[in-house]
Amino acid sequence: MNNKRKIILLAVLAAALTAFYIFWDLGPNWDYSLPRRVLKIIAIIVVGCAIAFATVIFQTVTNNKILTPSILGLDSMYMLIQTAVIFLLGSSHILIVNKNLNFLVTLAIMLIFASLLFKFMFKKNRNIYFLLLIGIIFGTLFGSLSSFMQVLIDPNEFQIIQNKMFASFNNVNTDLLILAIVLMLAAIIYFSRLMKYLDVMSLGRDQAINLGVDYDYVTKRVLIIVTILISISTALIGPITFLGLLVANVAYQFVNSYQHKIILPAAMLISVIALVGGQFIVERIFTFSTTLSVIINFIGGVYFIYLLLKENKSW
Numbered sequence: 007m008n009n010k011r012k013i014i015l016l017a018v019l020a021a022a023l024t025a026f027y028i029f030w031d032l033g034p035n036w037d038y039s040l041p042r043r044v045l046k047i048i049a050i051i052v053v054g055c056a057i058a059f060a061t062v063i064f065q066t067v068t069n070n071k072i073l074t075p076s077i078l079g080l081d082s083m084y085m086l087i088q089t090a091v092i093f094l095l096g097s098s099h100i101l102i103v104n105k106n107l108n109f110l111v112t113l114a115i116m117l118i119f120a121s122l123l124f125k126f127m128f129k130k131n132r133n134i135y136f137l138l139l140i141g142i143i144f145g146t147l148f149g150s151l152s153s154f155m156q157v158l159i160d161p162n163e164f165q166i167i168q169n170k171m172f173a174s175f176n177n178v179n180t181d182l183l184i185l186a187i188v189l190m191l192a193a194i195i196y197f198s199r200l201m202k203y204l205d206v207m208s209l210g211r212d213q214a215i216n217l218g219v220d221y222d223y224v225t226k227r228v229l230i231i232v233t234i235l236i237s238i239s240t241a242l243i244g245p246i247t248f249l250g251l252l253v254a255n256v257a258y259q260f261v262n263s264y265q266h267k268i269i270l271p272a273a274m275l276i277s278v279i280a281l282v283g284g285q286f287i288v289e290r291i292f293t294f295s296t297t298l299s300v301i302i303n304f305i306g307g308v309y310f311i312y313l314l315l316k317e318n319k320s321w
Contacts (some may be wrong), residue, residue, distance in 0.1 A: 009261050009262075009268045009272075010074070010264055012261055012272065013261075013271055013275070014158055014270070014277035015274060016260075016271075016272060016276060016279070017275055019212035019275075019279055020275050020278045020279050020282070023282045023283060023286075024047055024212075024278070024282055026042070026093060026128055026214075026286075027043065027047065027285065027286050028043045028044060028047060029291075029292075030286075035256075039294075040051065041151060043271070045178055045183070046175045046176070046178060046182045047282070048183060048187075049175050049178040049183055049243065049281055050175055050278065050281045050285060051240070051241065051278055052183065052186055052187055052190060052238075052242070052244075053175075053242060053243055053276065053281065054249075054274065054277035054278040054280070054281045055240070055274040055278065056190050056236070056238055057098045057235070057239050057246065057249050057250045057253075057277060058253045058254065058270075058273040058274045058276070058277035059194065059235055059253065059270060059274060060062070060075050060231070060232045060236050060239075060250065061074055061075060061250030061253070061254045061273070062071045062128075062254050062266070062269055062270055062273050063197070063204060063228050063231065063232060063258070063266070063270075064228075064229075064250075065254060066204050066207055066208050066228075066266070067139065067224075067225045068134055068135075069207075069210055069211070069226050069228065071254070071255060071258065072111075072251065072310065073134070073138070073251075074247070074248070074315050075232050075233075075236045076145075076245070076250075076252045077141050077142060077145070077238075078120065078123075078137075078138070078140070078144075078145070078146040078232075078233070078236075079140055079141045079145030079147075079148055080116055080120070080236050080237060080240060080247035081145070081240060081247060082144070082145040082147075082148035082152065083115070083116055083119060083144075083145075083148050084112060084116065084237075084240045084241065084244075084245060085148070085167075085170070085245070086148040086149075086151055086152045087111075087112050087116075087173065087291070088112070088154065088167060088170045089117055089152045089155045089156055089167050089174060090152075091108075091185055092153075092159065092163050092167055093155040093158070093159050096163070097162075097163045097166045099169065100253045102166070103274050106162050106181055106182060107184075108241075109182045109185070109241050110185075110241065111239045112237075113189075113237050113238065113241045116233070116237040116241070117233060117234065117237055119231035120230070120233035120237075121143065121230065121233075123137070123140065123141070123144075124137070124226055124230065125299060127140065128222060128226055130198075133211075134225060135288070150165075160274060170244055171244070171245075172244055172297040172298075172299045172300065174244060174297060174298070174299075175243055175285060175298065178242070178243070180240070182242055183242070183263060186238045186239075186242050189234065189238055190234075190235060190308075193231050193234045194231075194234055196231065196257070197228070197231050200224055200227060200228060200272075201266060201267065203219050203224045205264060205265055205266055205267045206219050206256040206267075207219060207221065207224065208264055208289070210259075218222055225318045226230060240311040242277070244299065245298045246298075246302050246303070246305070247299075247301065247303055248302060248303045248305070248306020248307055248309070248310060249277065249280065249281070249302050249306060250277075251306055251309070251310055251313075252275045252305060252306040252309050253273050253277040253280055253282065254315060255271050255309070256276050257273035257276050257298055259274040280302065281298070281302075284298045284301050285298055286293075287301065288301065293313065295313070
């Protein structure tokens, strides 16, 4: 089966699974249930596509298929922002009560942090692996600060923070979803002019430079796009650490191609399939006794260990 047919197969499977999720056991109150399910599916598509897209291009510029954008510390920063606002201002503050304002402020802080980090690192002519090391350090710092404040915080307010620790597609704000779609499409459209460089950059830094690619220029812009997409998905529904790693590597093995015009749509469709299937399991099998991020992170964590053992054998 050629890659074009594989993409069509994934699209058909994603569409069928989506329709199955929307119309399964809709009940007599379909005028109430249907809009909520459609809204949830749109959120799943946005988040799934954003995370898959960001992970694939991030792994290309880092030339490493076991890394995810979460290594930059964005997930930890999201939790630090939410925890700090509740710890300092209280759960009744407008930054918590107003979800639109919370989304915009969180997104802006995450983008400013990443932009300053990238500017500092590339200004000093550091390589990208040094940037990843700094990202790990900041992620650990942000996680420690969050844990420190969570220990001191009021138990009732801690429950609000706890709800933000896990990704949830329930009660997605329509206004936030529209804004997230606009920002995601803008980032992808901007990336389209960089697409032609990604296939060459997957060969490595030295080979890309020898073939005429302005490596640092492209890398900086790709990292900004990655930050925007990950910030959007995290601020919209919460952190899902291992989703990108899972769907990106499954896409590599499924299509077996170096071309990003094939890998990217495959990864996005696999991500949608994984999220829709996972959400169906959470609602129908576990009856909301667990969260989608727990299932995804468990499967992704096991797959991550498998990849590490596989790489170790190849060495």
